Amino acid sequence: MTIQTSGGLPPDAARRAKASNLYRAVWRWHFYAGLIILPFMITLAVTGGIYLFKDEVDRIVHADFMRVEPGGAMLQPSALIAAALAAQPGTAVKYTDPARDDQSTEITVQSDEGAKAVFVNQYTGEVLEVRADRSTFAWTVRYLHSFRYFGPNPRKIIEIVGGFSILMVLTGVYLWWPRGQKGGVVTLRGTPARRTYWRDVHAVSGIILGAFIVFLSITGMPWSGVWGGKVNQWANSGNFGYPAGLRVDVPMSHDHLDHIAKTSWSMEQAQIPETAPPxxxxxxxxIDIAVQIFDEMGLHRGYSVALPNGPTGVFSGSVYPDDLTQQRVVHLDQYTADALIDMSYADYGPLGRWLEFGINTHMGQTFGLLNQIVLLLVCIGIVVLMVSAAVMWWKRRPSGKLGVPPMPSDRKVFIGLFIILGIGGVIFPLTGITLAVMIAFDMLWQRISPAA
Incomplete structure (x- = not known):
């Protein structure tokens, strides 16, 4: 006698049907996620791969004003600022120490036309270039990578893409799982003319890159519009990361560090101390004595000095080199030269340290050239992963149709999948909202497609 399940199928057939339904449900949402993020992933991979070598590229692209011939003693910072203001009238707001002897000095000037970057030869006082602040090739690539180039709202795409890329990896691992299959697990079958070949390229490259994609997605989230902003506020609540002893009896302004100088992500909302009324x-x-003090304190080369913005302002020296241990922020009283706050990476709270490590590694800085090369290969791999997905879909789709993977016969398998998607949506709100819209659209499409 054959034992049958409640659905009228033998146990083995029921298990196979259940597995097939789950596979179809996962495949369907893997397809949807890929459809949304594919062009953005390619953009992020290309711009990210270029930005890994930002310093090297900038020195080549902007050699005419970023490179100088070392010779003789450097002029005082005040003389360089005076030369910059003669070429670009306005208010000097920041002095950036050259990170190398053959690199020019950058003075940031706030003018009627906006912030300007003035590059000055520190040996001769010659003004080499006046341009919009943060308009170099590397800054342009960075703004393209974070979508900040297109304004504040497009930056929210980062969170959506990051959340969906994690979803892609998790569902992709499930789809890749061998299940007794011998070929296409870590090898390629067939030729580029066949869909099987591109399926294997996609699966094998995906399983190799999966962990890297998750890491880059999570460490890239701090730049997102909603999730990144909220975590930033949380990380900086109560000046998170500042050593308490240095904060005692130090008046704080309502201004934040990121408003006056480039700073680490976890310190963007850190308040600026005030100088006592003089x-x-x-x-x-x-500025000359302030820079001399910063040099004597041992700030890493390439530090920036934000100039006091009023009678109670301070000289804020900050530097964020590749070596995390050399990160440092020092605020000097502009009258007494006392260090109101002197903070390094070791003084950050645990959340700040982990965030900075992730961001630094994401930018290819923590482990030197090896970090850059590994992430460059990952970026190339992501492009291959996305291209192979597009080719595979194109070869599989029916003529004139989108080629959405078939619906499972048992819709109950979606319940568990939607719960998992919902958890991810709560963690990454914008991804969750996008998921909800997609689910509603998919349900609507299922209702109208038979009639169509």
Whole structure:
């Protein structure tokens, strides 16, 4: 006698049907996620691969004003600022120490036309270039990579793409799982003319790159519009990361560090201390002495000095080199030269340290050239992964149709999948909203497609 399940199928057939239904459900949502993020993933991979070598590329592309011939003593910072203001009238707001002897000095000037970057030869005082602030090739690539180039709202795409890429990896691993299959697990079958070949290229490259994609997605989230902003506020709540002893009795302004100088992501919302109201006629120490003090304190080369923005402002020196241990922020009283706050990477809270490590590694800086090369190969692999997905879909889709994977015969398998998707949507809100829209659209399409 044959034992049958409640659905009228023998146990083995029921198990196979259940597995087939689950596979179809996962495949369907893997397809949808890929359809949404494919062009963005290619854009992120290409721009990210270029930005890994930002310093090297900038020195080549902008050699005419970024490179100088070392010779003789460097001029005082005040003289360089004066030369910059003569070429570009306005208010000097930041002085950036050259990271190398053959690199020019950058002075940031706030003018009527907006912020300007003025590049000055520190040996001769010659102004080499005046251009919009953060308009170099590397900055342009960075803004394209984060979608900030197109304004604040498109940056939210980062969160959607990041959340969906994690979903892609998780569902992709399930689809890749061998299940007794011998070919196409870690090898390629057939020739480029066949869909099987591109399926294997996609599956094998995906399983190799999966962990890297998840890492890059999570560490790229700090730049997203909603998730990144909320985590940033949380990480900086109560000046998170500042050593408490240095904060005691130090007046704080309402301004934040990122408003006046480039800073690490976890410190963007850190408040700036205020100089105590000065004694009448008490002079400021000036930029020359401030830079001398920063040099004596051992700030890593390439540090920036944000100039005081008023009588109670401070000289804020900050530097974020590839070596995380050399990250440092120092705020000097502009009258007494006292260090109101002196903070390094070791002083960050645990969340700040982990965030900075992830971001630094994401940008290819933590492990030097090896970090750059590995992530460059990952970026190339992501392009291959996306292209193989597009080719595979094109070869599989029916003529004149989108080629959405078939619906499972038992819709109950979607329940567990939707719960997992919902959890991910709560963690990444914009991804969750997009998922909800997709689910509604898919349900609507199922209703109208038979009639169509």
């Amino acid at each position: 004694i009448p006629d008490m002079p400021s120490i000036g």
